[in-house]
Structure formats: C-alpha cells, structure tokens
Amino acid sequence: MTIALYNTMSRKIEPLETIQPGRVGMYCCGPTVYNFAHIGNMRTYIFEDILRRSLEAAGYAVLHVMNITDVGHLTSDADEGEDKMILAMRREGKTAHDIADFYTDAFMRHAQALNILRPHECPRATDHIGDMIDMIRRLEEKGLAYSAGGNVYYDIARFTDYGKLAGTDRESLRAGARIEVDRNKRSPHDFALWFTQSKFEDQEMTWESPWGRGYPGWHIECSAMSMCYLGEQFDIHCGGIDHVPVHHTNEIAQSEGATGQSPWVKTWLHGEFLVTDSAKMSKSSGEFTTIDTLIERGYDPLAYRYLCLGGHYRQQLGFSYEALDGAANGLESLRRIVLNLKQKAGAPTAPAADHPRLREFQGHLADDLNMPRALATVWTTLKEPIPDSEKLGLVYAFDAIMGLDLDALEEKERAGEVPSEVMERVAKRAEARNARDWAEADRLRDEIAALGYTVKDTPDGAQVSAI
RNA sequence: GGUGGCGUACCCAAGUGGCUAAGGGAGAGGCCUGCAAAGCCUUCAUUCGGCGGUUCGAAUCCGCCCGCCACCUCCA
Structure with missing residues (x-):
C-alpha cells in the first residue's frame, strides 16, 4: 500500500517516493535538554512514532534519527538573550553536562512511558561539534557565510530559495518586530553559525574552531547530524509546526547551501500543537504539564497517547483534563475488551494481509496518517460479529501501530496476589451471600473496598481486583 | 501591519460537494443482578458560529460578519 503524506514543502498530500526503494531515512527534531519536555512536545513525538510504525508496517526499513540538543539555543534568535543551558545551570546549580544528562534521561523515560519506539540513533549535539565546524567551513568556501563582530553568520541574500518551506519572501518578514536587530548582521534575518563573542558569564560550553573559541549557532546541529547519519539527501524530516518559519527554513539554507544539492529533504512533515483552553502550551511561558504531572494526577501515560490518537496530527488538539478523562475511560474500555477476548479466544489468529478490516485500517493511515x-475502524471491528480469535488477531495488528501495549495486558490481580485479609472477607462474604444475608455481604464489601479492593460477583464466583 | 489556521452534540474529534454527519467519552432507558460491577441491547446533532451567494444538491465552494488561535523572537 502506498503511503501518502502531506508535504509542507509542496503543501500537498503526495505519495511517498523514497530515494532507495523500500528504505526510509527519517530525521526528527528532538528535544533541547535544558528542561522537561511537556505533553505538547510529546504529542509531536507520538505523531512521529505513529509515522514510523506505519512505515514499518507498510514494509519499509526505517532508519529513525533524532537529535538531542545539549548546547546552544539562546532565548532569542538575535545575538542576545541568554543561553537556555546556562540559565538552567544557574537555576539548578549544576554543570551543563549534568543538566543535559538529567533532562535527557527524563525525556527518554517519558517517551518510554508513552510507548514511543526509541529512535535508532539519538546523537547529541556536543558529540558532533566537529561536523558542524566542517559544514560552516563549506558554507564559507561557497561564500554563503561571513564573519562580523567575532561571529560567523549565514548570508541569506546569497541563497535564492530562502524561505521556500515557509512560503515567505524576505521582504515580507517583519524584521525586528519583536526583537532588536543584531547590528553585526548584513540582513536582519541572517543567522549565526558560530559564536566567539559570548556576552554571558560562565560560558563553560565552548570549543576551539577556525574562528576562535566559541560555540555553534542553534540550527546547525540538525543539518550536521542528519547528514552524518542519513546522507546529504534523505527522505523525511519531521518536527513541530513551529519549526517551519525559522529552524527548518534555516536548516534548508545551511544544508542545501553546503552541499549544493536540492532538495536536501524530500518530504517535510509537521505536527500541530496541543492547545489548552485558548493557548498553546509552551516552555517559555513557564507553567507547563509534563508526563510526570499526569502520573502524579493518577493517569496512565498511555491514556494521553490514546487522546493524541483521537486527533489528526495536522490539526490542533484541545487538551483538558475532561478530555483526558474521556481518553482514559476509552482506553480502559478497550483494555477490558481485549482482556475478555484473550480469556475467551485464547490464541489470536493473525489476520490475512488482505483482511478487509486490516486494509481499511491501513488505508486510513496511508491517507496522511488519519489515525482518528x-x-x-478499531472500534467498529470490536463490535463486529466475527470469531474472537480473529478479532484478537486484528486488534494486535492494529496495536502494532497504535502502540497501546494491548498485547501485554495481563489480569493484574490474581487471587494469589490479593492479601489474605481481603481474601478472608471475600470468603465470609460468599457465605453471607449463600445465607442471603445481604446486609452482612454489603458490609464486607465495604470493608474490602476500604482495603483497596473491589469485588465483582460473577456466575463463577467473586472476582477481586485492586481499585 | 503581514501570513496561516480554527469554530461540528455536554467533552474530545473525523468528515472538505451527493446514500442515514465517523469513532470514543459522558448521559439516558432496558435486560441481567439480592444490590452493585461487568456484559449485552437501545438511545443520544433534520444539523455543522451567523448571514447571504454558487449549485439539481454544501458542514464541505465563494463573499461578508462574529468569535478564537497561531506564526512573523526562543518554542513540538
């Protein structure tokens, strides 16, 4: 089945054509590890995970690369503001290295909790400074970069296609609308490739370079690392929608400028934002929700994944705890159904490749990842009158892409794992019920509830489970 | 100022010219049950922000209006 995807570059849904048949090189902009990723960030990684799983299910060998940016990124795109890593160091009294390690670990933990498959490569920016320097030299050799005030800048006037991804032309950009223009720049939208002039104290993250001791600009790492792992041209580049106008625009300028080859990337995919009541969630605004926040509030992280599955990746998704509750209930219901199927059907029957429901499911994904x-289709299938083993096989096939871990479900509470004090009351209650002493039975049920368990009376006796 | 997007039931959310406007959650009624839970069955927008227009036909296209948001600093 051919997968069609919305390419931000062409603004059209196009059938995926890979550079090498059967193989996909996919680069996803990863986290900058100066703080926790919030659930809005994680939405994008969930979308990319669905993309990867869909490609793999369609038979592609996927090479998935995601950067960990542990350097650079000032608070603004002018040569001012503070380096976010430095801010975090000051805030937490740690070294840059410790900050990066801490937030990298937190990110990986959150991604795992969401069942996001780990990218095959997760390169750290600080391990590729040499590659960045090499690329800046290539840009210099081609006359696309200039030095001014101790820093090296990209000269966007020399790159005729600048802004093609965002569909903006240089004239329409409102330079300096919200920030002061860096006087070193020839054009307001030139951007720094390498800094040697640091205005900040305690700038401990610096490296030797042909331009002096300093540190890289904040777009170059993605150009350098993606090419390092995927070659000078590759298939798919993903990120959040916010990356279109600046980050990806500048990446294209650097990459195509350096190699002279175009297109650098064939397909650009961008995930829309998660929005709360009436605003996007953002790190810079201070308050934000993380996966840990959800866990503290008693939610299964996969309930959040399920919530994301319910909306299309190119559409803003409204987040509220009411919506999350709905998703949690939906996921719980799905799990119960699967658990029941498991008990009744035993072994699943793997669906034929041309099973109508499987094809329908894949067809929706092939249509620009229409996960909703x-x-x-999943729910329709579950309600169909087909054999349980067939149903279970289909659900497992669906879940290979949904990633809700449905095949790993187990009855959490078995009789043997329930405390004896609970089991004693269950037994007493059974006696009371036999004697039709409902008051005593209800009293015992309350006691059991107080101990953290619920009982369900079934034709086969009482079923006990943790609340 | 420029650019882009959104407004579908109580909530989340598909659908972008044509059979009954997906799906989930919540709610309601029923069966079952001592009660409850689970399960099962049924129900839940003559209507898609408003007003016009195009069309045999529009939630879907066009215009205007109202409301909301994003981007043009950093940001998924």
Missing part, C-alpha cells in the same frame, strides 16, 4: 479514522 483508523481508531474508528
């Missing part, structure tokens, strides 16, 4: 429709 695919999810509707």
